[in-house]
Amino acid sequence: MSAEVTAGTLSTPLVDAIAAGRISGRVWFYSNYHCNLRCSYCLTESAPQVQHRELGREAITERSREAEELGFTAFGVTGGEPFVLDYMPELIAELGRRLPTIVLSNATLFNARRLRELEPLADLPVHVQISLDHPDPVENDEMRGPENFRKVVEAVPKLKERGIGVRIATTLEDPAAVDPEERERLCELHRALGVPDEDHVVRPIVHRGRAVSNDMGLPAGFEQLEPELTVTRDGAFYSPFAPTVLGGRLDTDLLVTRATSPLSTAADALVRIVDRAPPGNDARIGIR
């Protein structure tokens, strides 16, 4: 990537694109594709028996160092369920010591041992983003599996007690059409769990992955998604909503590059893609 120093700031096309808000400063890592749950709208058709497609601790560490040098400003880790991997608490702490980090989790694997392992995350700029879709256990668990609700409402206060940042993510078929009373009950619930409104995100189900099989969600392609470089074992993608799986096959329509090392190859390609996008592309729906 070409670079020049201007007024004490290292300027590159990527840094400039991040500064201008054309590309997200967060780089995402798909740590793995397997999960202890099997949610009905899962983008990656994740489940216990699927191909793991594990990116690997060493690769995440190396790519995250490159990302930092390139000028990315935050990290994200998602899957699959990242915490099925034993090294995940240590890895998240390592990342969080360098840049603000968010890790997406279903929070159903946070037993006493895992909670102890997560304690170093306290006081770091780290958030565990936990999925909770409905204020009623039965309806929540319909989408996310048995006992999910109970495990989440048990896990969140335990994380908060330990000083660990928690965000709640609610994924809905149509956020605009949700019953206000139901939404209020959900907000009361997350507040009661110690999660303030600013740490509650509501987003639509995206019509990719298992949501396609189940005929759910909103279309989400290049025109709708925000550019957020996303590193997987199979290549670098345009968004964390991009490396989806349908019928066991990885979608490549939002693939940026196959190579992820050096990361600058993928970052440069993402800049080219964003720069080539037609002007006036204002249809993005800001799914994050």
Next chain:
Amino acid sequence: MSVTHGRPGGRRAVVELVPRDQAPLLARRFYGEHGPVSPITASLAHVPELLDVALPFIDAALGPGTLGERLKEIAVLRTSALLGCRYCVQTHTAVALDSGLTAAEVRALRGEAELAPAFGAARDRAAIAWIDAVASGRGPVDGVLRELASTHFDDPELVELTMAVTSTAMLNRYCSSLALPTSARTLARLARAGFK
């Protein structure tokens, strides 16, 4: 010089050809909105960062340039025939005919007829001698041929001609190794012109 064409098309490619709805972002501009997609494009799309630089390079190397379309097609078809690339021979037989080469010239370039009766112009014959030497030879090109080429082509032209041959050779091995299929449309075009 012996020329092999390989087996006719219609076989399954070694790799899956990426369909339009799965074309990666960097590949989309090469797919266009509609119409057939070259199997070279649809296979390279597996590695979009490679496609993004390879296709513009191929276009530059094999496009008309300063040599003109006729001489470039002579280089591509002759090299493909010498290196036995069935896909490239079939595809560029159609392109060569559409570019104005005669059926007799095309047959000669494919190794199915003598070259001398088909190509009377000294510049064409010098080009073909150079193409044969570059495509089939090992080590430096013979001094006599170098002398002959330099009488008909200046340095930029010789660079362009040599790059056309060597780029075609790369594509010949790529297309043959991956058994890329010739399109039904091209096969029909060849059949109408009496070619396989």
